[in-house]
Amino acid sequence: MEDPELIAAAILLPKFKTWTEKADVIEAGLTYVRQQADRMAEVAEHVGQNSSDEEDFINEGKKVTRYGKARELDGYLACISNKMDLLNSFPHIKKLALKLNTGLPASAACERLFSCAGLLFTPKRARIDSNNFENQLLLKLNRKFRE
Secondary structure, eight states, X not given: OOOHHHHHHHHTSGGGTTOOOOHHHHHHHHHHHHHHHHHHHHHHHHHHHTSOHHHHHHHGGGOOOHHHHHHHHHXXXXXXXXXXXXXXXXXXXXXXXXXXXXXXXXXXXXXXHHHHHHHHOOGGGTTOOHHHHHHHHHHHHTHHHHO
């Protein structure tokens, strides 16, 4: 696994934050997390520059520096809990974890599955067992891997 985004996604899940013993893999993931945290801070600063004086006064206590985000990452890594509730204590880490671990919704794979299933389920095969049907569908969809 060489993609730092995937490594960071694993690190940001409490159950898998210590999933490997390889220091270079962990460091690649942490570097990616720090870069993303810095990028999020820059975006927040840029948005904050366009705000009014009243909004600045209200949001003054909510500002978190890059140093604060680095401390938040260190605090997250130091926690021994592996429950997902741990992310609620670290809002910026939680935001990044949701960003990296959320799958994009797509219906193409589902439509392909139902299309192939419709081709398998013909009137001559109406009495086929569900396990046999699933196995035939699996074989049909994964045919390219056998070749």
